[in-house]
Amino acid sequence: MTEPRRVRVTADPGPRRPVAATRGIALPDAPVDEADAVFARALRRTQLRLALGTVSGFVIVTVALSLAIVAIPGLDGIVLLGVPLPWLLHAFAYYPVVLVFALRYARGADRNERRYRALRERE
């Protein structure tokens, strides 16, 4: 009877992969549990939907404003302070649109994050 071969027992080193040089950036290495991952993915989707919705709204309003400036007859005849109204609208009317959409998005994104926090704390 031959003696069983001795087997050295060590920790499994796992697949050998070179560690990426991260130059001091803390990569997210904390273990992620399943519920957290699901919530995180849901939050990402919600934020993307909010962003795409805001972009669509912004594009629609911008195109509508441009068409209105071009297509409404008689605007050229209205002159304020020596400048025709279409020029004034083109020069100044788009900035409030940008700002309104920015405020709406920022508020919506904060709200989504508060909801995510509330969900995670309940877990």
Added chain:
Amino acid sequence: MNPALDLAAVALVVVVTALVGGYGLRVSRTTSDFFVASRTVRPVWNASAISGEYLSAGTFLGLSGLVLLGGARGFWFPIGYAAGYLLVLMFIAAPLRRSGAYTIPDFVEARLESPAARRVTSVAVLVIGWLYIVPQLHGAGITLGVVAGLPPWVGAVTVAVLVAAAVAAGGMRAITYVQAFQYWLKLAALLVPVILIAFAVGGGPYDVPASVVFPPAAGPAEIDAYESASLLLALLLGTMGLPHVLVRFYTSPTGVSARRTTVLVIGLVSAFYAVSSAMGLLARRVAPDLAEPGLADTVVLVLPSRVFPGLLGELLTALLVAGAFAAFLATSAGLVVSLAGVVSQDVFGGSVRSFRLSALLCTAVPLGVALLTVPAGLGASVGIVFVVAASSLSPVLLLGVWWRGLTARGAIAGMTVGALSCGVALLVHGAVGGVGAAAPFLAQPAAWTIPLATAVMVAVSVSDPRGAPLRTDRTLARLHTPERA
């Protein structure tokens, strides 16, 4: 115009910049201070600084020139610049802040776990940054030429030396205060003359009727749809790809404050652009004779002395010169800070000493280019930078933040294709001025290069046998979930 007064205004801006920078230097201690101001800058300061470095020579001098030269078409530029921050806010502001990286290449490497993708990104960042610094130096040359008759190299060398010295001395912390101060200086330098000139000429009576000064043929109705749409797309998406815009978000303490800062920035730059557009309208009324390609960029500097001969006009011109120099200094300094951050981490070890050395290197190259080239229109040169950024870096950032399937090979292929295709299109357009039906697509390539770069990125990523990095889900979770309170 009074050269002595104008040069005194430049000297004053320089001295105040040095003093504010010196204050910043006293509080800069660590490597983190140098790179990202230790992430403790309050939203109002940060927003002023972002706006301060965003408003470049192209906007300060170029916008009024564009409106004078091209009519209402010129208004699309500032609208695109402002709306570009809307996209920054929605797609990347908070996620990039939460990524914890110092520079765009840092983000790409951490997200894609690939040193090769990092190197390609670094090259793109450097090229875009250099392309953007050149018109700033040209603008400085033009300004000193107009107000004091100095040869163009004097302005370029002055700005380059000041910027390299300030950045090498103080890093990001000092630059934050300098740029915040320069936003308010630029706004005041444009707002005061606009109000005074508007009161002087705005009430009438007019010698020339409105339909001649603002002809419908140059008005909003006569705008080419493809050209405007392509330009707007480039400006909207290009903003997030500018190297000096992103590095600023790393200085916000949290993702939520990064968003708040961006909303403030949109308000601040919109206010400036509205004033700048008003200047363009006044320029058409007061100085229609300057509507020539070489002269239009100088109209802002010439306008006050046309309307107010005598001391008031001279003082207003000096104020405008001060604002213009603040624009050259702030934008170049912001660019040099972010480029030096990239070079010092990629080529050297990332220490404070290597940051200083990189700052000198990153100023010397565009200075050489600026001295060897003749300035084209400032507004148009800046527009080209946006096209290149939008076709190379913006797709990587967007897909990297929102699409888990992006791989390093896809990112490299897409960036290369995007940068090369728009580079070739713009070079061909510059060389032959358009070929028949292809002319508009060469002059404004953004509408096809951005989708092309994005499509290549997606296609190569999907067919990449290695697939997305293993830690993608964790990285994305970190980008999108709020910090623990």
